[in-house]
Amino acid sequence: MSYLVLAISLFLLILIYFKVADHFNIIDKPNERSSHKDVTIRGGGVIYLFAGLALLIDDFATYWPFVAGLMTIGVISFLDDVFTLSNRIRIVFHIAAVSLLFYFLAVFTFHLVWVICLYVLVIGIINAYNFMDGINGITGLYSLVVLLFLQYVNVSQVHFVGEDMIWYPAIASVVFLVFNFRKKAKCFAGDVGSVTIAFWIAGLLLQLIIQTGNYTYVLFLAIYGVDTILTIIHRLYLKQNIFKAHRLHFYQILANDRKIPHLYVSTLYAVLQAIVCVIVIFNGSVLSFAGVIIPLVIMYVALKPKLMKPATV
Template sequence: MGGGLVICVLIALAFFTSLAFTGFMAAAGLSDVPNARSAHSRVTPRGGAIGVLAALGICALALPHLIPNLNFLPSFTPFLSLVFAVGIVGLTDDAMTLPTGLKMLVLGLICALAVWAIGPVTQLPIGTESLSLPYVLGFVGSVLWLFTVTNIVNFMDGSNGLMGLSMSVAAFALFGISVSSGAPLSAVLALIVGAAIVGFLPYNFRARAKVFAGDVGSLVIGFTYAGLILLLISEAPNSSPVYAGPLLVLPFLADGLLTMARRAMRGERIWQAHNQHIYQRLIRGGRGHKNVAWIYGFLTLIMGNIVVYGATKGWLTSPLILIVPVILLSVIYIAASKRLPQ
């Protein structure tokens, strides 16, 4: 089977598996009852993005048959198992609402196991040189990367289409950077994740969503994306893709982390549920769900183009490729925060 046909088969398998499971959850999913911080006003099923998890599992089973020569890294099976562990945590939280402390503890443990299985980031590229990090520092930093992205994606999943559109763009950009880095396993997995998220969007990316992703969806998508960055670095250590990871999800990280910092400065509990993210305030200011999703999706697309184009120009070895967008998005956040309703 030719490479182009294999890619089409994988995209179709991931898309239709996700579409089918999402449709099932739309009909029989757990109910999400709106509360004071919700951006919706009617009871809506949740857990729809369990289809992404199903697509990952089915495509993983098909991969050895579709691409028999694919080099499966030793960390592939442990990583995939931990993705399903995150899915169990998310589904349990959707069903019975786990205590926040317990949920964070379990997620932290899973993140640590993932870094142990894949390996930590211990080299930061700085131009033609690289900064070597002590193993412990690299390990802790990698765990924090996984834990932060997993939770930020979950926090940003509060508006129809927002999380799905942005993370599908990030996944496809990750596919592009993986191909250019010579990392076929990472490329294939990123493609599967992107197609699976697109399979969820027809039910969610609308003015009135038929189903929400739920924690089982947003936690799995966030964890899988962050883990794929570590997998890419492990598979192609000489391609210096370290800065690509945060850059592709920078719109989410900027909104999530700066909002947490803002709440911390006001003495609020940063892990407590709230509705102070910029995307939530945009909706309260009169922007519709789809418009807000397009804004974040467009920003993510810009980041994706910077990463993919930057890879061809050798820019990914410079910290400036991350520092400059961080400063720009921080300025945008501060400006928007002053103008939008609380």
């Protein structure tokens, strides 16, 4: 499928989805934990499922296990957007989806201990990505940056996957951003969007790491990773339930406590991740971990208390 045809098709499909969502009242209502004030259509991230189906149409024999996993985790996430499902139901489908991904990547040929560790890592990435989806533009823009740098590696350094497997979600991200990267967003990604693109990117990164043996590529998710992990530690320190909604992520402090416009914060996260990706690509050594992670941790720990309102510390 040509990229222009795909872009036009996704654009039309998301417009159709808006009609369906409006009819069935699939909306996001703001609450005390939200970073938005207006009722907005939820589930615009369904566009990533459409991109997956396009990939399947192009090459069923190659991509069916991956797309089957994508659809499994995407559909259950969409149902969670609509009905709110229990954690137990979601985790069963997440494990099933990741199992299909591992079949696609031949992960089950690894030692059992590695397989278990990879289950924890991939499911952790998926949930972290979901936690980070809280302001306009952040999921689409951050994902687009990561995908573009993955494509650069794929084309210029080591060919680890078919180019369409990266271009399709990148195009979907651009189309989604047309409606989400706004002061007043037309739609939010919803769990279906953040979880599905997280699954897609995690699969691409895992394939790259397996093929190259270079673990520093995990830093392609460094900004999200540091914010998520340190926020969990912060909440544990405050004796909070880490599974409940909150407003303690660093990006939430910037957007909610400091009132920095969402699009500025989203752009900041995307730019910082782009810088990290450049460092990894041109200095992909073990020292990259220290050179990237330590400054990010220092900035988080030093700046967050100063930026927070006293009541939220």
